[in-house]
Structure formats: C-alpha cells, structure tokens
Amino acid sequence: MSIVKKVLLVLLCSTMVTISTAWASADKPGEGVTVKPARATWNTGFFQEAIVRQGLEELGYKVKKAKDLTNPIFYKSLALGDLDYWTNGWFPMHNAQLPKNFFDVADTYGYVMKAGGLQGYLVSKREVEKYNIKSLDDFKRPEVKKAFDRNGDGKADLTACPPGWGCESVITHHMDVYDLSDHINPVKASYEAGMASALGSFKAGEPVFFYTWTPNWTVYKLKPGQDVMWINVPKIIPKESQMSAVDRMTQSGIVGAVSDPIKLGFVVSDIRIVANKKFMEKNPAAKKFFEVFTLSLADVSAQNTKMSEGEKSQKDVKRHAAEWIAQNQAQWNKWLDQARDAAK
Known part of the structure; x- marks a missing residue:
C-alpha cells in the first residue's frame, strides 16, 4: 500500500472515530x-x-x-x-x-x-344520586345518617385518618367548625384496613363514605365519577396552617366532583x-x-x-x-x- 493510501486510511479512520464519538456524546449528553x-x-x-x-x-x-x-x-x-x-x-x-x-x-x-396532590371526601355515587348529597352538611339529614350508619350509633361512619396523620387534624377541624360531631363518626383505625372494608362494602352494594388523597390506590379501585364522587365542605374555613393557601382549597376541573368548582377543604398541591x-x-x-x-x-x-x-x-x-x-x-x-x- 502506498504512503498516500496509508495516510488517507488513517485520516478516514480518525474521522470515523471523531464522528462516532460526537454522535455518542450528543446521544448521551450526561455521560x-x-x-x-x-x-x-x-x-x-x-x-x-x-x-x-x-x-x-x-x-x-x-x-x-x-x-x-x-x-x-x-x-x-x-x-x-x-x-x-x-x-x-x-x-x-x-x-x-x-x-x-x-x-x-x-x-x-x-x-x-x-394538581395531583388532592385530598378530600368521597361518597358512593349511588347514594350521592339517591340522596342528592352535595356536601358534608347533607350528613346532618336523618335519612343520610341512617344510610351510612354501620354500628347503629345514629351517626354516619367515615373512613378517616389514623391518629398522628396530618389529615386527622384537618378532619377533626372540619367536625368542629361545621358542627358535625353529632352527625359523623370519623373511624380512625388502620387506614388500609378501613379502606379494604369500604371496598368490600361497595362491592356488596352498600354505601361508602371515606377520606382519601391522590395519588393513591383507592381512586383506582373506586373511580371518581364512576363509582364514587368528591363532595364539598359546606364553606371554606381554613385552619391557621392552611391560611397561606386558601385559594388552593377550592379546585376546578376535578373528575368525579359533585360541582365545579368544588370546595375540598384541603389544600391541593x-x-x-x-x-x-x-x-x-x-x-x-x-x-x-x-x-x-x-x-x-x-x-x-x-x-x-x-x-x-x-x-x-x-x-x-x-x-x-x-x-x-x-x-x-x-x-x-x-x-x-x-x-x-x-x-x-
């Protein structure tokens, strides 16, 4: 092989390596x-x-x-x-x-x-339509309380949050400011166990009423708009810790909400x-x-x-x-x- 051909071959190989390296670098800029x-x-x-x-x-x-x-x-x-x-x-x-x-x-x-970090209250769609449930205030009505009363104490049972969870304090606040303590019983046992029970009740054709957040498996098993509906709090009365984000306690465009916008009572993140x-x-x-x-x-x-x-x-x-x-x-x-x- 002549010297000229050898030089050309070396230059060609060098160029190909350079192009290959540049391509790899462009394809993987974080290398x-x-x-x-x-x-x-x-x-x-x-x-x-x-x-x-x-x-x-x-x-x-x-x-x-x-x-x-x-x-x-x-x-x-x-x-x-x-x-x-x-x-x-x-x-x-x-x-x-x-x-x-x-x-x-x-x-x-x-x-x-x-707006993926939602929190709020959900009720089985069957009962929302049957009793025209729009907000927590509707649980003051005798026929609604009776439908959701599992233990016969005269109150609607709510699958709520265990002690120590941040949502527990908000739910307690809601029971107080909306005067619901005589009408709703927040069940604070294990959330997983409570929701498993609620899911079983729903499949058996019984009413369900629960708190949840998203993302969470609950809204996959009980789909808002299809199985359950988000309901309102009566009006926005924030805790002191929620004051800086009051505008994010009401949200529009929520799938499966009973109204648009809906007053969730929790800050949407x-x-x-x-x-x-x-x-x-x-x-x-x-x-x-x-x-x-x-x-x-x-x-x-x-x-x-x-x-x-x-x-x-x-x-x-x-x-x-x-x-x-x-x-x-x-x-x-x-x-x-x-x-x-x-x-x-």
Missing part, C-alpha cells in the same frame, strides 16, 4: 456525570423516581441509589448541595418545611402531576421535581427532561394499586417503570430528544 437523588419515605412516590432515573440513565448520567429521606432533611440536604434532586415535591404543602432562603439555591421544575440550581445550570439535558416529564393521576394510581396488592419490592417498582415507558414509548422518545436538543 461522565454522577447524579445524587433522594426519594420520599412514602411509597406512592417511588414510581416517578424510578421513571425519572431511567430517563437520566438513557441520557448517559450515572444515577446513584436514591436516599429515602423525610421532607425537611431532603430540602436541607439539597440546599447544602449534598443532593441534586427528587421527584416528590408537594407545593404549596411543603413550603413550610423549606429552610431559609431555599429558592436562592434550589427550585421546582416541571409538573410530575399538576402540585407534585413537582425539586433540584439544586447549580446542578441544573451545568446539566441542561437533565433540566429540560425535568421540565417536560409528566404523569397522569390514573397511571400513578394504577401502579400504586399494584404495590397495595403485593408488588412493592424495588425490583417490582423498576419493572413497573419499564412497563410504563414501553407503553408510552413515542412520548418518552420525544422527551429524550428534547433533552438532547437542550444540551447542544
């Missing part, structure tokens, strides 16, 4: 970057963490095992730069748990589920990704992915149901994430392409 995530301690938030992790990995990032942390500890660690992000921010609910000057060093990105600003500035691909990623309440509730039925190991959650991606591949690819474009 060489290690990411430090955290995860909430409640398992209904594990699903989105697993999906976002896979997205970052497909973008080339090395994602460390998520640390399971309580809210205040996560937000402090994020502000100190010890962690990079989590997918479990509930706002405005978590505002009170943020350290001073938090938004100087961190911020919220995108919407995992806009957006579920968002929260990340360190320095990490975001250095990683535009991750930033864009966080901004465009979103999930439906129905999909998260369906996955939460699988966990409630026993598929709750880390291996199970990872598989659920992979299955969701496979079922939404076109949208997934679009998000990844948008993230790659942002890094160019």
Whole structure:
C-alpha cells in the first residue's frame, strides 16, 4: 500500500472515530456525570423516581441509589448541595418545611402531576344520586345518617385518618367548625384496613363514605365519577396552617366532583421535581427532561394499586417503570430528544 493510501486510511479512520464519538456524546449528553437523588419515605412516590432515573440513565448520567429521606432533611440536604434532586415535591404543602432562603439555591421544575396532590371526601355515587348529597352538611339529614350508619350509633361512619396523620387534624377541624360531631363518626383505625372494608362494602352494594388523597390506590379501585364522587365542605374555613393557601382549597376541573368548582377543604398541591440550581445550570439535558416529564393521576394510581396488592419490592417498582415507558414509548422518545436538543 502506498504512503498516500496509508495516510488517507488513517485520516478516514480518525474521522470515523471523531464522528462516532460526537454522535455518542450528543446521544448521551450526561455521560461522565454522577447524579445524587433522594426519594420520599412514602411509597406512592417511588414510581416517578424510578421513571425519572431511567430517563437520566438513557441520557448517559450515572444515577446513584436514591436516599429515602423525610421532607425537611431532603430540602436541607439539597440546599447544602449534598443532593441534586427528587421527584416528590408537594407545593404549596411543603413550603413550610423549606429552610431559609431555599429558592436562592434550589427550585421546582416541571409538573410530575399538576394538581395531583388532592385530598378530600368521597361518597358512593349511588347514594350521592339517591340522596342528592352535595356536601358534608347533607350528613346532618336523618335519612343520610341512617344510610351510612354501620354500628347503629345514629351517626354516619367515615373512613378517616389514623391518629398522628396530618389529615386527622384537618378532619377533626372540619367536625368542629361545621358542627358535625353529632352527625359523623370519623373511624380512625388502620387506614388500609378501613379502606379494604369500604371496598368490600361497595362491592356488596352498600354505601361508602371515606377520606382519601391522590395519588393513591383507592381512586383506582373506586373511580371518581364512576363509582364514587368528591363532595364539598359546606364553606371554606381554613385552619391557621392552611391560611397561606386558601385559594388552593377550592379546585376546578376535578373528575368525579359533585360541582365545579368544588370546595375540598384541603389544600391541593402540585407534585413537582425539586433540584439544586447549580446542578441544573451545568446539566441542561437533565433540566429540560425535568421540565417536560409528566404523569397522569390514573397511571400513578394504577401502579400504586399494584404495590397495595403485593408488588412493592424495588425490583417490582423498576419493572413497573419499564412497563410504563414501553407503553408510552413515542412520548418518552420525544422527551429524550428534547433533552438532547437542550444540551447542544
């Protein structure tokens, strides 16, 4: 082979390596970057963490095992730069748990589920229609109380929250300010057991009345608008801790609500990704992915149901994430392409 041909061959090989390297870099803009995530301690938030992790990995990032942390500890660690992000921010609910000057060093990105953090009271649709139930005030009517009275004490039985839960104090507040203590009996035993009993009663054709939040398996097994309906509180009378978010205690566009808007009596939260600003500035691909990623309440509730039925190991959650991606591949690819474009 002549010297000229050898030189040309070397140049061609070198060019091909350069093109290949550039293509790999564009396809995986996060290559060489290690990411430090955290995860909430409640398992209904594990699903989105697993999906976002896979997205970052497909973008080339090395994602460390998520640390399971309580809210205040996560937000402090994020502000100190010890962690990079989590997918479990509930706002405005978590505002009170943020350290001073938090938004100087961190911020919220995108919407995992806009208005996804609902809380409120649900009643079986059959009884809503039969007794024209619109709000908690309707449980003062004798015929309604009788229909929902399971133990014969003359009060409607409500599947409520166990002692110590944040929702318990709000429900207690409602019983007081709406003068419902003589009409409704909040059952505070194990929530899982209480809801299992309610589900059995519904399947047997009996009335059900319960508190719940979303995302949660309850609204997958008992679907709002089909099986049950969200009902109003009589009027918005916030606790002191709710005063800063009074406008988010009434919500429009809720599927399965008896009215639009509906007065839920609980603060509605957006579920968002929260990340360190320095990490975001250095990683535009991750930033864009966080901004465009979103999930439906129905999909998260369906996955939460699988966990409630026993598929709750880390291996199970990872598989659920992979299955969701496979079922939404076109949208997934679009998000990844948008993230790659942002890094160019």
